[in-house]
Amino acid sequence: MEENFTTKWISQLKKGTLSFLVLSILKDEKEYYGYDLINEIKKKTSIDIAEGTLYPLMNRLKKEDLVASQWVEQESGIPRKYYKITPLGLATVTEMKNYWDNLNATINLI
Amino acid sequence: MEENFTTKWISQLKKGTLSFLVLSILKDEKEYYGYDLINEIKKKTSIDIAEGTLYPLMNRLKKEDLVASQWVEQESGIPRKYYKITPLGLATVTEMKNYWDNLNATINLI
DNA sequence: ACCAAATACATTGTTATACAATGTATTTGG
DNA sequence: CCAAATACATTGTATAACAATGTATTTGGT
Numbered sequence: 717m718e719e720n721f722t723t724k725w726i727s728q729l730k731k732g733t734l735s736f737l738v739l740s741i742l743k744d745e746k747e748y749y750g751y752d753l754i755n756e757i758k759k760k761t762s763i764d765i766a767e768g769t770l771y772p773l774m775n776r777l778k779k780e781d782l783v784a785s786q787w788v789e790q791e792s793g794i795p796r797k798y799y800k801i802t803p804l805g806l807a808t809v810t811e812m813k814n815y816w817d818n819l820n821a822t823i824n825l826i
Numbered sequence: 827m828e829e830n831f832t833t834k835w836i837s838q839l840k841k842g843t844l845s846f847l848v849l850s851i852l853k854d855e856k857e858y859y860g861y862d863l864i865n866e867i868k869k870k871t872s873i874d875i876a877e878g879t880l881y882p883l884m885n886r887l888k889k890e891d892l893v894a895s896q897w898v899e900q901e902s903g904i905p906r907k908y909y910k911i912t913p914l915g916l917a918t919v920t921e922m923k924n925y926w927d928n929l930n931a932t933i934n935l936i
Numbered sequence: 937a938c939c940a941a942a943t944a945c946a947t948t949g950t951t952a953t954a955c956a957a958t959g960t961a962t963t964t965g966g
Numbered sequence: 967c968c969a970a971a972t973a974c975a976t977t978g979t980a981t982a983a984c985a986a987t988g989t990a991t992t993t994g995g996t
Binding site for chain 3: 967968969970971972973974975976977978979980981982983984985986987988989990991992993994995996
């Protein structure tokens with residue numbers, strides 16, 4: 717392996733930030749499908765999300781009723797599962813943002 | 827239990843932030859002991875760290891050579907294990923801070 | 937026409953970490 | 967005198983990222 721501490725740290729940091737990141741993107745009420753989200757996040761943040769991370773994450777968010785999903789057949793190609801944020805998801809991402817901003821302010825003070 | 831998503835999320839977020847927080851506090855080159863760090867962090871950030879979280883965390887940081895420790899006998903009371911950041915710890919916390927600032931900026935853009 | 941890469945979903949096993957619970961021992965305060 | 971605080975530590979449980987693997991379709995280059 718021989719991974720340095722920072723690399724492992726980034727993986728741990730994702731355990732809190734990925735759900736926040738995904739909900740933040742869905743906050744604009746547009747619909748995204750899973751594969752799309754991986755690419756959107758990579759483009760916007762340079763953060764790589766493994767497929768084995770994102771798909772279970774979306775299932776958790778759905779189970780918690782923070783997002784809703786629907787299958788959409790494509791004229792050509794594989795059907796996509798589109799996700800949309802719910803009212804509970806919107807409320808939650810607002811709470812998260814408050815906590816995050818507070819944490820960030822504290823870290824900058826230390 | 828009946829914990830809401832945000833509560834669970836905060837616990838997950840700590841998996842990335844606690845090591846960063848501890849190293850940030852130790853960055854000023856002063857020495858702190860474990861029990862002290864728990865209280866310092868609670869005072870400064872309102873974040874509660876369980877003892878069962880902090881002591882293993884400090885052991886990990888030591889194993890990675892990011893901090894050094896020494897036992898200090900007290901004239902009265904239980905001996906304390908004091909921690910001090912190492913040069914590698916300083917370099918690491920700088921890397922972490924860069925990553926964090928970048929992540930924060932990105933989140934604010936989304 | 938062929939085949940590798942990209943698209944799009946998913947599951948399994950491994951690893952890391954927060955935390956509650958529990959344990960030991962000493963000291964302080966009411 | 968005894969509960970709370972101080973100060974360390976370990977064990978078991980739950981959660982989540984990720985590599986690896988799997989299925990199936992479509993696109994692009996030669």
